[in-house]
Amino acid sequence: xxxxxxxxxxxxxxxxxxxxxxxxxxxxxxxxxxxxxxxxxxxxxxxxxxxxxxxxxxxxxxxxxxxxxxxxxxxxxxxxxxxxxxxxxxxxxxxxxxxxxxxxxxxxxxxxxxxxxxxxxxxxxxxxxxxxxxxxxxxxxxxxxxxxxxxxxxxxxxxxxxxxxxxxxxxxxxxxxxxxxxxxxxxxxxxxxxxxxxxxxxxxxxxxxxxxxxxxxxxxxxxxxxxxxxxxxxxxxxxxxxxxxxxxxxxxxxxxxxxxxxxxxxxxxxxxxxxxxxxxxxxxxxxxxxxxxxxxxxxxxxxxxxxxxxxxxxxxxxxxxxxxxxxxxxxxxxxxxxxxxxxxxxxxxxxxxxxxxxxxxxxxxxxxxx
Numbered sequence: 001x002x003x004x005x006x007x008x009x010x011x012x013x014x015x016x017x018x019x020x021x022x023x024x025x026x027x028x029x030x031x032x033x034x035x036x037x038x039x040x041x042x043x044x045x046x047x048x049x050x051x052x053x054x055x056x057x058x059x060x061x062x063x064x065x066x067x068x069x070x071x072x073x074x075x076x077x078x079x080x081x082x083x084x085x086x087x088x089x090x091x092x093x094x095x096x097x098x099x100x101x102x103x104x105x106x107x108x109x110x111x112x113x114x115x116x117x118x119x120x121x122x123x124x125x126x127x128x129x130x131x132x133x134x135x136x137x138x139x140x141x142x143x144x145x146x147x148x149x150x151x152x153x154x155x156x157x158x159x160x161x162x163x164x165x166x167x168x169x170x171x172x173x174x175x176x177x178x179x180x181x182x183x184x185x186x187x188x189x190x191x192x193x194x195x196x197x198x199x200x201x202x203x204x205x206x207x208x209x210x211x212x213x214x215x216x217x218x219x220x221x222x223x224x225x226x227x228x229x230x231x232x233x234x235x236x237x238x239x240x241x242x243x244x245x246x247x248x249x250x251x252x253x254x255x256x257x258x259x260x261x262x263x264x265x266x267x268x269x270x271x272x273x274x275x276x277x278x279x280x281x282x283x284x285x286x287x288x289x290x291x292x293x294x295x296x297x298x299x300x301x302x303x304x305x306x307x308x309x310x311x312x313x314x315x316x317x318x319x320x321x322x323x324x325x326x327x328x329x330x331x332x333x334x335x336x337x338x339x340x341x342x343x344x345x346x347x348x349x350x351x352x353x354x355x356x357x358x359x360x361x362x363x364x365x366x367x368x369x370x
Contacts, residue, residue, distance in 0.1 A: 004306025005344050005353045008187060012348025013253065017245055024241035034237050036215070043240035046247055047198060051174035055207035057199040058235025059214050062161040062183025065197040066094035066131065068233065069157050069179045072209045075100055079128035083159075084114040085316035085333040087133040091159050092317045094181075100128065104318040106330040111276045112136070112289075116144040123148075129155040134163035134173055136312070137189065137257075137286035138276035142168060142176040157181070160200075164190040165254040166284035173284075174200040179210075184235075184243060189257070189286050190250050192239040256347045257285040263354045264288055264343065269362035275340070287312055290361075291339040294368040299341060301364035307357055310342040 014021065028039060040058050048056035059065050075081065077099035083091050085104040095102040105118040114132050130149055132140040142156070149156050158173060158180035160166075166173040174180040182188075184196035201207050212218060217230030258280060265277050268290065275289040289312060292298050299309050316333035317323050343357055 005308060005349075005357055007308030007310050007342070007344050009346050009348060010186070010191075012346065013246075013249075017249070020245045021242060024245050025238070028238045028241050031237070035234050037237055039237040039244070040235055040240040043235075043244045043247070044198075046244055048200060050247060050250070051172045051180075051200045053175045053200045054202045054204065055200065057201075057207060057210045057214065058240055059197045059199060059210075060233040060235065061195045062181055062185065062197040063090040063094055064214075064231075064233040065181030065183070065199045066091065066157065066159060067097045068210055068213050068231075069181055069199060069206075070094060070098045070100065070129065072206055072213060073129070073155055073157075073178070075128045075155070078126065080124060080126040082114075082119055082122045082127060082130040082154075083317075084112075084118070084133050084135070085318040085330040086112045086135060086313075086336065087159065087317055088161070088313065089317050089320065089322065090161070090183075091131055091133055092323050095131070096323075101126075102317075102323065102326060103127070104316070104323075104326065104328060104330060106332050107336075109332050109336075111138055111279060112333075112336060113138060113140045113276075114145070115141065116148040119145060119148045119154075123152060123154070127152070127154055129157055131157045131159050132177075133159040133161075134166060136276055136289055137163050137166055137284040138279045139163060139166045139168050139173050139282050146176075161185075162188065162286040163284055164188060165250050166282060168282055175202070178203065179206060184239065189253060189284055190243060190246060193242050194236075194239060196235050196239040196243065197233075198235065253347045254284045257345065258283070260345060260347075260349050260354065261285045261288050263351055264358065267355050267358040269358060269365060272361070272365075275336075285345060288343045288345040289340050290343065291336055292341055292361075292365055293339060295339050295341050297368040298361070298364045301367060302360055305360045305364070307360050308344055311340060312342050313337060313340070 044056040079100040156177035158177040161183035179201035184192040214233040217228040219225040
């Protein structure tokens with residue numbers, strides 16, 4: 001009999017790396033250097049090379065990454081930043097933190113991603129930036145978006161928190177805008193052992209300023225000269241060392257994740273389709289999301305059957321108490337939020353488990369629909 005299936009299990013990814021992870025921990029302890037320093041520089045160099053950019057800057061978390069990009073680009077009070085309504089609240093929080101106004105757009109019904117048409121409809125004289133979110137690990141069509149943004153001078157800032165390893169053609173996500181913000185929260189496809197984030201960019205001046213901003217505004221190569229108001233947002237050496245170990249396995253994990261969601265596509269009950277299924281070859285699947293009627297009842301049935309699920313997200317950001325009322329109604333985002341259900345997805349999930357999840361999902365949908 002098939003056992004219960006958790007929504008997430010990190011052990012199958014971590015256990016084969018235990019020796020390397022223990023060695024990384026020991027290296028940090030032996031170095032007695034826990035912030036900035038050599039191990040962070042090593043990860044930043046490796047991560048920049050992986051993403052195909054000149055610069056990577058390690059920061060405390062993904063929210064800080066987006067906020068600091070906006071601040072470094074001098075986007076703030078009086079400016080508008082276009083973001084999709086379907087995203088985690090951090091995207092909007094970063095905009096509000098710099099004093100700018102988030103302008104929410106609806107999303108494509110098949111992918112839940114912002115498109116060039118959405119951006120075009122949202123542009124005003126105050127629009128300073130757009131933050132396309134590569135939701136669930138599925139990449140936004142950046143070429144289409146840039147064609148709308150660039151002629152008007154709008155900065156394109158990628159929210160790549162869920163898309164480590166995704167790519168469009170030969171170009172990795174993180175290399176397709178002015179800058180990109182990544183989260184390395186433990187559940188992410190390239191996750192640390194605590195909070196962590198990074199920024200990638202080809203802009204040398206922007207990178208230099210971001211390095212200052214993350215370290216209290218301190219000038220490069222100086223212990224005492226503070227040239228602007230900054231903050232404390234540094235990726236710890238321990239997290240950087242862990243990420244370096246795991247980065248060597250990211251491509252293999254992305255391949256495995258694609259195989260898992262491809263299996264889901266094959267076994268999902270009739271009438272259900274994974275969000276972004278058509279983007280399989282370019283995605284780095286972070287979440288496997290389907291839309292079902294009577295979602296909460298279906299989820300309860302799956303819980304009773306031992307199947308772990310989650311909801312990403314129960315509301316579009318524009319419908320939350322914190323950000324509601326800022327702009328408009330977004331029917332696709334709102335309808336999807338009411339029906340979205342995230343199924344188990346992690347490297348190590350077996351074909352047998354996938355078949356079992358899909359069978360229980362089919363039974364649950366039938367029971368609540370009868």
